[in-house]
Amino acid sequence: MKCKLFIYTVGIFFFSFSLFSYGSDKKRGNLDHLNVVAKKTVIGNSELISCDLTKLKDTVDIPLSLLVxxxxxxxxxxxxxxxxxxSSVIVTDNYVLFRNNKQNPYKLFNKKGKFLRTIGAYGQGPNEYLNVYDDWLDEKTGQIFILPWQSDKILRFDLQGKAxxxxxxxxxVPKGKFFxxxxxxxxxxxxxxxxxxxxxAWTQDFKGNMxxxxxxxxLSVKPDFSNEVASNKNTDGFDCSLFTFFEQRPDSIYHYNTKDNKLDPKFTLDFNNKPWKIHWYEELPLHFIGxxxxxxxxxxxxxxxxYPAKFIVDKKTLKxxxxxxYNDFMGDIPISWAAFGNGYYTWSIEPGDLIDLLTKQLEQNKKLTEKxxxxxxxxxxxIDENDNNYLFYGKLKK
Structure with missing residues (x-):
């Protein structure tokens, strides 16, 4: 089998939690000085943005404040x-939900960092899960939805952890995303x-009626689990894409239009007759990145x-x-990989790694302002090395 690697990461005692807010005083960046690299085409009732890979010339340093x-x-x-x-994280108005990781079950916190409860359990019994491919926290109705790999059902829990x-x-569903x-x-x-x-794709009610x-x-693919499905849920629509890493064929980010029961193409990458490359992209409220x-x-x-070359396209200007x-909220710390989902940027980091990162930035960045x-x-x-993870998050700009 071919191995494919991709580079993109009760006792009684006192506990404490706190919430810090970081603001950026720097001028917020934009893409105005870049060239137009994409065009819009109307397909049916859908507007498709097609980015020409050969026009992606310049490399620009982008502050996180451009996006959040x-x-x-x-x-x-x-x-x-x-x-x-x-592990990956879902952030909502009042809650933070960490996905299961290495036999660790889902964990629910409030926005102050207080641990509330585990959700479900790792295993193969009723209302248990092993590896999970997608999840959803609906704060309005107080429900958590979990879709394991190779599953024929979506597990459901309330915010008190009741199945x-x-x-x-x-x-x-071998691998899948849901809305x-x-x-x-x-x-x-x-x-x-x-x-x-x-x-x-399909739509059904909670009883299973399609x-x-x-x-x-x-869109059919060979039974190869190196292929992936993506949906970041950063807009009002159900964005979904299918990536066949080693099969050369056109692909798009779609919005699943449930009203008309069709997939509306929204973004694609045009290689303009140049050699095909492995590629990945996702949708933000104001940009496409990949x-x-x-x-x-x-x-x-x-x-x-x-190591992948990352690109960005402004939806409005097509530049x-x-x-x-880089993270201009925190002294311009470089960001090698960023997680965007459910309308938020999230960054979960262990305390030892955060200590190393901050120490390096303070030692090497001679341009840091006093502030x-x-x-x-x-x-x-x-920071205490014995702390739990530190979570940084920011709401995406719309």
């Missing part, structure tokens, strides 16, 4: 049962359509990839280029 409104920090409760490790009736799915409409009790699913699965489906057709890289064979059975992201230096120094001095 502000940056908050949460010190998570450090009781043993609250420890999370590094609710699972949602039976019309088809078993919940709690107002009418429906769920829409976009999946990796292996041979034998007749649909790439209301519409989209045939897999040309990266391109090439495969390197290490031997007959093993492959790796070069863009390659970019490097930024004091900010980072104060934070560094407040």
């Amino acid at each position: 409104e502000d940056l908050q920090m949460i010190r998570l409760d450090k009781r043993d049962e609250a420890l999370v490790g590094v 609710l009736e699972p949602i039976p799915l019309k088809y078993r 919940v409409n709690t107002a009418n009790s429906t769920v829409s699913v976009f999946l990796l359509p292996f041979a034998g699965i007749p649909a790439v 209301t519409g489906s989209i045939p897999a057709g040309h 990266n391109v890289t090439v495969e390197k064979k290490l031997d007959q059975y093993t492959s790796t990839t070069e 863009g280029g390659f970019y490097k992201l 930024d230096r004091k900010k980072l120094t104060d934070l560094l001095n407040s």
Whole structure:
């Protein structure tokens, strides 16, 4: 089997938590000085933005403040049962939900960092899960939805951790993303359509009754789990994309239009007759971002990839280029990889790693302002290596 690697990361005692707000005094960057690299085309009733890879010339340093409104920090409760490790995070108005990681179950916190409870359990029994591919926290109705790999149902819990009736799915989902409409009790699913699965997407009610489906057709893929499905849920629509890393074919970010039961293309990358490259992209409220890289064979059975080149396209101006992201809220710390989902930027980091990062920045960045230096120094001095993870988050600009 070919290995594919991709570079993109009760006792009684006192605990404390706090919430810090960081603001940037620097001029907020933009892409105005870059060239137009994309064009708009109307396909049906949908407007498609197509980025010409050959026009991505310049590389620009982008501040995080271009994409997010502000940056908050949460010190998570450090009781043993609250420890999370590094995993993906859902942030809502009042809650923070950490995905299960290495047999660690889902953990729910409030926005002050207080641990509330675990959600479900790691295992193979009723209302348990092993590896999870997608999740959803609906604060309005007080429900958490969890879709494990290779599952024929979506698990459901309330915010008190009580298991609710699972949602039976019309088809078993090897890998998939879903979008919940709690107002009418429906769920829409976009999946990796292996041979034998007749649909790439469908909508159904919570009882499993289908209301519409989209045939897999040309989107069908070989049963290869190196392929991925993506949906970042950063806009009002259900964005979904299918990435076949080693199969050369056109692809797009779609919005699943449940009203008309179709996939509306929104963004694609045009290689303009140049050699095909492995690529990935996602949607933000005001931009499309992505990266391109090439495969390197290490031997007959093993492959790796070069470090990816990241690009960004402004939805309105169609200007863009390659970019490097830095955290201007925290003394211009470089960001090698950024997580955007459910309308937020999130960064979860272990205390030892944060100490190393801050120490390096204070030692090597000679251009730090006095204000930024004091900010980072104060934070560094407040960190305990025995703390739980530190979570930084910011709401995406719209």
